Structure formats: C-alpha cells, structure tokens
Amino acid sequence: MWDAIWINANLATMTPGSGPYGAITDGALGLQRGRITYVxxxxxxxxxxxxxxxxxxxxxxxxxxxxxxxxxxxIVYGGNRAGEFEMRLEGATYEEIARAGGGIVSTVAAxxxxxxxxxxxxxxxxxxxxxxxxxxxxxxxxxYGLDTExxxxxxxxxxxxxxxxxxTVRTTFLGAHALPPEYQGKPDxxxxxxxxxxxxxxxxxxxxxxxxxxCETIGFTAAQTERVFKVARALxxxxxxxxxxxxxxxxxxxLARFGGLSADHLEYVSxxxxxxxxxxxxxxxxxxxxxxxxxxxxxxPIDLFRxxxxxxxxxxxxxxxxxxxxxxxxxxxxxxxxxxxxPEEALAGVTRNAARALGMVESHGSLEQDKTADFVLWDIDxxxxxxxxxxxxPCLAVIRSGEIVRRAA
Ligand code: NIG
Ligand code: FE
Numbered sequence: 001m002w003d004a005i006w007i008n009a010n011l012a013t014m015t016p017g018s019g020p021y022g023a024i025t026d027g028a029l030g031l032q033r034g035r036i037t038y039v040x041x042x043x044x045x046x047x048x049x050x051x052x053x054x055x056x057x058x059x060x061x062x063x064x065x066x067x068x069x070x071x072x073x074x075i076v077y078g079g080n081r082a083g084e085f086e087m088r089l090e091g092a093t094y095e096e097i098a099r100a101g102g103g104i105v106s107t108v109a110a111x112x113x114x115x116x117x118x119x120x121x122x123x124x125x126x127x128x129x130x131x132x133x134x135x136x137x138x139x140x141x142x143x144y145g146l147d148t149e150x151x152x153x154x155x156x157x158x159x160x161x162x163x164x165x166x167x168t169v170r171t172t173f174l175g176a177h178a179l180p181p182e183y184q185g186k187p188d189x190x191x192x193x194x195x196x197x198x199x200x201x202x203x204x205x206x207x208x209x210x211x212x213x214x215c216e217t218i219g220f221t222a223a224q225t226e227r228v229f230k231v232a233r234a235l236x237x238x239x240x241x242x243x244x245x246x247x248x249x250x251x252x253x254x255l256a257r258f259g260g261l262s263a264d265h266l267e268y269v270s271x272x273x274x275x276x277x278x279x280x281x282x283x284x285x286x287x288x289x290x291x292x293x294x295x296x297x298x299x300x301p302i303d304l305f306r307x308x309x310x311x312x313x314x315x316x317x318x319x320x321x322x323x324x325x326x327x328x329x330x331x332x333x334x335x336x337x338x339x340x341x342x343p344e345e346a347l348a349g350v351t352r353n354a355a356r357a358l359g360m361v362e363s364h365g366s367l368e369q370d371k372t373a374d375f376v377l378w379d380i381d382x383x384x385x386x387x388x389x390x391x392x393x394p395c396l397a398v399i400r401s402g403e404i405v406r407r408a409a
Contacts, residue, residue, distance in 0.1 A: 009059035067136025067374030069354035072315035079110030134376035143174030256280035288334035289323035314349035
C-alpha cells in the first residue's frame with residue numbers, strides 16, 4: 001500500500017519534453033515514504049484509489065505543481081535600507097551609494113550587530129512569506145558578515161531556519177560579496193582571508209553547500225573570484241556567481257571554466273558568455289526583482305539563452321539593497337512583463353531549472369516518479385494564472401516530503 005494518493009487533480013508536472021507544463025488533466029499522484037510513487041492519469045491507476053493507498057485525498061480539481069524553489073536569496077540580514085531607497089529616489093545611484101560606504105557595507109554593520117536570535121526572527125518572518133506562496137526549497141547566502149564570525153553566524157541562522165520552517169534550505173558562502181571597511185584599499189589581502197580562513201572555517205562546521213562571489217567593479221575582479229573558486233573546488237564545493245549584473249566582467253566564462261551550477265543576474269552577459277554557460281551546462285538565474293528595483297534598463301539576453309539552450313531559473317534575490325522582495329510569484333509576473341518570458345518558462349524557472357541551479361534536479365523540481373514529494377495545490381484554472389496575477393496568492397495547500405504542512409484558511 002502507498003501512504004497516500006491525491007486524486008481529482010490537474011498536474012503541471014514540469015517534466016521536460018512532455019508538452020506544455022508537462023500537464024496531465026484528471027491526474028493522480030501516489031506517495032510513499034516521502035517520495036512520488038505514481039504520477040499519471042487517474043484512468044491509468046492499476047486499482048481503485050482506496051485499494052492503493054492508506055489515505056485518499058481529493059484535490060477537488062485543483063492544479064498541482066512541484067514545490068516552488070527560490071534559488072537565490074540573501075534573506076538573512078540585519079536592519080534594512082529604506083533610507084538608501086530614499087537617497088536613490090533623490091538621484092543617487094546604487095554604485096554611488098556603495099562607493100560612499102553605504103550599500104552592502106551598511107547591511108554588514110547591522111548584521112554584525114544583530115545576535116543570532118534577532119537574525120533568526122527577522123529571517124523567519126521573510127521566509128514564512130515565501131513559504132506561504134508554496135516555496136518548499138530556498139537557497140540562502142551569507143555575505144553580510146565579511147568576517148569569519150559573522151559569516152558563520154549567518155550560515156548557522158540559515159541552517160536553523162530549515163529546522164523552524166517546513167522548507168529545505170541550501171546554504172551558499174558569499175564571503176567575497178564586498179570589501180569590509182577594515183580591508184579598505186586591500187582587496188587582495190581580504191581575498192587571502194576568505195581563502196585561507198573564512199571559507200575553510202565555515203566548511204569545517206559543515207555550513208556550506210555552495211560558494212558564490214560578486215564579480216563586479218564594486219565587488220571583486222575575475223582574478224580574485226578565481227582564487228575563491230579554486231579553494232571551493234579543492235573543498236569539493238560547487239560554485240555559483242553574481243555575474244554581469246552592472247557590467248561585463250566575463251564572469252560567466254569564468255564560472256563555466258569551473259563547471260559552476262549557475263551564473264546569476266546576467267544583464268550584461270555577452271553571447272560568448274552565454275555560449276560558455278551552454279557548454280558547461282550552467283543555469284542562468286535571472287533576478288527580475290533586482291532589475292526592477294534598481295531600474296535597470298539593460299535586459300538579460302533571453303533570446304540568446306533560448307537559442308543556446310541555457311536553462312533559465314528565476315529567484316527573488318531577496319535582500320535589503322537591490323531586491324527587498326518576499327514574493328516568488330511576483331517574480332514570475334515580472335519575468336513575463338519585464339523580460340518577456342512565457343508563463344511556462346517562468347514556472348520552469350522556479351521548479352526544474354531552479355532545482356538544477358542548486359544541484360538538486362535528480363530529486364526535486366518536477367513531479368516524477370521517485371522524486372521527493374514536495375508539491376503545491378493551487379486554486380487556478382490554468383497554470384499561466386501563477387504568472388498572470390499580481391499580488392494574488394492562490395496557494396491552497398503545501399505538501400513537503402509527503403506531509404501536508406500548510407492549508408489555506
Ligand atoms: O544580488 N549584487 C550583489 N548582491 C546583491 C545585493 C546586495 C545588497 O545590495 O545588499 C544582489 O543584487
Ligand atoms: Fe544576489
């Protein structure tokens with residue numbers, strides 16, 4: 001006997017190569033020990049549902065998608081940057097604020113000051129907003145500590161959030177996010193610290209699932225990034241990169257040389273960079289919230305990603321400076337309206353391609369036999385509604401590892 005079966009459901013399986021959304025109308029989903037054991041038309045079930053599973057759930061015609069995955073967030077941090085938002089409204093740019101000692105560095109000060117309890121509480125509130133919209137997996141980066149103690153504090157909070165909420169957390173070490181004030185004018189010395197002390201220390205505490213860096217004029221050079229990547233690979237950790245957000249630093253090519261999981265942002269990537277991502281099988285993680293909030297005008301080259309078959313994922317980039325967003329569904333809408341992605345591409349971007357960006361595609365990101373039973377029931381008539389509506393939350397229920405963890409009131 002299976003543990004459970006869901007019947008009377010329309011399934012957006014998001015399985016590649018099986019038609020739009022991998023849709024199965026009047027489908028059924030069988031679960032056993034937290035995994036999917038059957039996915040297909042109800043008509044093809046070998047016996048009546050009651051004979052197949054201990055509990056039978058009626059989805060009442062709801063659509064079911066895989067649990068949503070947010071593959072790029074900085075959701076753990078102290079303070080906020082509403083004041084900087086006001087400065088930008090008066091004409092200052094993101095880069096000018098960063099160069100004047102504001103920006104990321106001001107969040108670093110607030111994060112160093114916050115204790116683990118406060119960071120957990122503020123992070124929990126934001127993460128809960130994502131979870132309420134059907135997010136079952138989230139990536140969380142460090143990068144507002146920029147010293148060993150605070151980076152580890154952030155990563156411990158990220159791990160704790162996984163125990164507090166029904167959400168799978170993947171942590172990313174982002175020590176090379178910005179230059180801390182105490183290393184002003186000494187970026188190479190700071191990279192020494194990242195490589196020799198910070199990253200190994202975080203990894204020793206098993207706090208790191210992947211390693212990221214900010215390769216940018218206001219971040220680190222490609223050569224500095226490469227040093228961090230070498231240490232990551234020596235520790236057997238996969239790499240990702242904030243690449244080509246504000247200018248073309250050929251970060252995508254660098255990331256590809258290291259077989260990285262994903263290059264993120266990418267507004268300024270060249271066709272050579274796109275081809276390099278294609279060859280390496282890396283994912284392009286697009287961040288429409290940051291594009292919108294920084295009023296960027298240069299679009300990421302969606303057509304080039306399509307033409308070269310680079311999988312596109314979407315994420316909130318939830319952070320206090322460039323994307324104070326806690327709605328992944330809003331990102332689907334923005335990806336369609338701002339980037340002209342299709343609703344199906346947008347949904348693939350927060351399911352199977354997001355899973356690939358986190359190295360989890362074998363077990364997550366689509367409704368397929370043997371994958372983890374993370375899925376969401378939606379009160380919609382067609383999957384495109386998830387990208388169409390602004391500010392709606394049609395989430396009816398969330399199932400994680402086969403357990404019902406949320407039901408709409
Ligand atoms: O993804 N680009 C660098 N990192 C973040 C912004 C962080 C911040 O401004 O606090 C981003 O946009
Ligand atoms: Fe980011």
